[in-house]
Amino acid sequence: MADYNAPVKDMKLALNQIARLTELSSMPVFEDASDDMVSAILDEAARVARDVVGPTNWEGDQTGLKLDESGVICPECFRDAYNQYAEGGWGSLQFDPEFGGQGMPYLLSVSVMEMWQSANMAWGLCPLLSQGAVECLSINASDELKSIYLPKLISGEWAGTMNLTEGGAGSDLSQVRCKAEQDGDHYRITGEKIFITWGDHSLTENIVHLVLARLPDAPPGVRGISLFLVPKYLVNADGSLGEYNNTKPLSIEHKLGIHASPTCVMGFENSVGYLVGELNRGLACMFTMMNNARLGVGLQGVAISERAYQQALNFANQRIQSPAVGHKEPGPIMRHGDVRRMLLTMKALTEAGRALTYDACGSIDFSHHAEDPERREKEKARAALLTPVVKGWCTEFAQEVTSLGVQIHGGMGYVEETGAAQHFRDARILPIYEGTNGIQALDLVGRKTLMDKGEALASLLEEMRATVAAGGAFSALAAQLEAAVVAVEQARDVLLSGSAEDPQLPGAIAYNFMMLLGTVAGAWELLRQAESAAELQSQGEDDPYLAAKQVTTRFYFAQILPRYMGYLEMIKSGSATITEMSDAQYASAWQ
Incomplete structure (x- = not known):
């Protein structure tokens, strides 16, 4: 079993370039969250996660x-x-100093919490x-x-x-x-x-x-x-x-x-x-805790995926097998194309999910602390929209990632002693607790889209289009993102126009709607990170991680983003094929 090593570089890029921690740190309420302090907290948390937890x-x-x-x-x-x-003092990072907290952004505590969940x-x-x-x-x-x-x-x-x-x-x-x-x-x-x-x-x-x-x-x-x-x-x-x-x-x-x-x-x-x-009014009070927990469970999906990826990568580097294409001698299995596909799928989904989760949590901080009341309301709606996507999409792909971790280990992955099976078993609860993913999908299409007639979603899609319009070093990927945004709009229109006539429609398409939005939003988050990585390289930074981020993004756009087309087609098919079978017909084959 490989030790857990916190991906601090990826966390910092997502915190600063996606979730706007730098902007939060400029606020008087968070004046102690300097770059040096944030780095010190992340580095020490990484040590505790690796060596203690x-x-x-x-x-x-x-x-x-x-x-x-x-x-x-x-x-x-x-x-x-x-x-x-x-x-x-790790449990006190984001809380009120009046009660013993450190008064740091909630966003920073989320990245630290990810480490505990991975560990x-x-x-x-x-x-x-x-x-x-x-x-x-x-x-x-x-x-x-x-x-x-x-x-x-x-x-x-x-x-x-x-x-x-x-x-x-x-x-x-x-x-x-x-x-x-x-x-x-x-x-x-x-x-x-x-x-x-x-x-x-x-x-x-x-x-x-x-x-x-x-x-x-x-x-x-x-x-x-x-x-x-x-x-x-x-x-x-x-x-x-x-x-x-x-x-x-x-x-x-x-x-x-x-x-x-x-x-x-x-x-x-x-x-x-x-x-x-x-x-x-207990349920309204409890939802304060439940919404926090739903983001936390989405974070767990990212965290367990990271742990499974690290273990699979370690195994793929150590396991020697037959020669791969281009090699004459036996070598590590990660040289084989299909193993590389699986590893990159694990890596790309995990990093996209991390950025999306941090982004949603950053909106929560801004909804409380932004100076402009109008902006606070906009950030509140943004966080509300993203919460079921973070909880649902990130825990769904955790099933795929941890299963791929077992697959990369081959037969040894099915043996408990390697530890790969534990990640697969642990991840299975995530789509269930704190509101099943079916409930998250219904929340997304119902409270978060139908109730405001798609306003919050339209605002998010405007942000994605702004990224496309900005151009940059990845124009071909931006064009792919533009097509994916159009697909989300088409799905939204199906939902808004068809729900009045077909009350079964929202429930029938909810899961695919959630997976569509998560897949497209993940691409958007990675594209923004790739642009940031390329900019840092142009400024003279030569960390190999920056090049790896751009490769990961290209893989996601080529191998994962196209899933959106399937989700859209299933949404367009409506509710008929899901609802037409009678209760008796389900068991008709053996009666």
């Missing part, structure tokens, strides 16, 4: 988890890695969920709750979770039955939640659960759901930990992947909870 990946997968009367027992190596993470995705889910909890409480909680819980969550002394779904509910949160009853200035929470990531563990002294529950007189459906903060241990007036709060892991799931991430069935029995936000 990375070595726990295989051991954690093989050791797994145990549940006894004391709760969930994690692999011992996880505790040391987490302690170093917390002591290094060990099962471990990295713990800080990912905690940071989402901080975001949710920062926006929705009372000042009193913030003062008690945010400093400990930001420091990493405590961890956070989100408790949404229940048995039989799945993604339909209107089915939530967990009960909340008022008891003085707090509430009593009773019920069970399923699929709770890092619901219980031994890494921190307290766990802060954010729980969706319903009061007895609440309206039906999602309109009657409230959000409550339910700590594992109550907090005394002096800040010390008090009584155990009856938050119990009833079982842990035995999963295909992320074996060392405790996915719990959580039981709450008359547990003390504190209202977050307004009564019956």
Whole structure:
């Protein structure tokens, strides 16, 4: 198994040339995010990811988890890695200095989070969920709750979770039955939640659960759901930990992947909870955390793809096989054309996804901190549009990339000891949790396109056309991008014009619409990076990475971008072939 090495050069190019970190750093609120500081943070995070977190990946997968009367027992190596993470202040980068944060851009924290997810995705889910909890409480909680819980969550002394779904509910949160009853200035929470990531563990002294529950007189459906903060241990007036709060892991799931991430069935029995936000507005509050988590899951798709690519590249350099074309002697398999195709597919998709993810996260920073209110609104709409694409497209290609990683290893890829299979197994959860990719696709065509009549999408396509119009060293690629943008417009027109007459149309074409936009947006991000790389070369920089970026971009345009034509044709075919089969006909062959 190859060690993980953070692709810091590619991260910096995406941060500065795509996601506009340099512009963010010029704002007074981010004056500490100088080039030197950013480089120092990325370099040290890369070291910690490689030397501290990375070595726990295989051991954690093989050791797994145990549940006894004391709760969930994690692999011992996880505790040391987490302690170093917390002591290094890594969980505090983007948060408010009032509560112990460092006040850095969210965008910078995203690149650091990518490193943790590549190094060990099962471990990295713990800080990912905690940071989402901080975001949710920062926006929705009372000042009193913030003062008690945010400093400990930001420091990493405590961890956070989100408790949404229940048995039989799945993604339909209107089915939530967990009960909340008022008891003085707090509430009593009773019920069970399923699929709770890092619901219980031994890494921190307290766990802060954010729980969706319903009061007895609440309206039906999602309109009657409230959000409550339910700590594992109550907090005394002096800040010390008090009584155990009856938050119990009833079982842990035995999963295909992320074996060392405790996915719990959580039981709450008359547990003390504190209202977050307004009564019956819990889902709106929780969406603060869910949107953060959806971008985080898209980032995981990039991260696990990077890890799989690095391992496959290492194997392809070491595995000696028969002579390749142009060679007389046996040599490394990466000399063979098909292996090179697979490696470049892995590399190109990963780098395109990284740039797209960072771009969306940069818009979130600008939506909060841009001086012009009109620009803040535009950036907010831009981030909202890109979020389901990042979550959906990046986790879909992670299935392809990690599978190619197994394929490059050949038979040895199917053997657990090489580690390639772990990346494939771990990646499979990504299109499922934090809203399945079908839900992301419906969000993209529904809330993000139909509701505003394609306005946010049109604005994004204008940005792509501006790149085409700017010309530069890649005019042939720009012409290809222009044709792809036209295809997105055609798909948009099919959606906007056909949905009123055919209510089945949005759901039928949603997945292909998401994949079309992701594929085209990935090409756009790579083209902009290639232009930047060529410009840096013209200024005298001779780093081989700059030439490699341009080769990667040409490969993407030749071998991956043409997929858009297939997505467009499937969109144009409408809903008929998807909806015409009756329920009975599905099983008709054996009845």
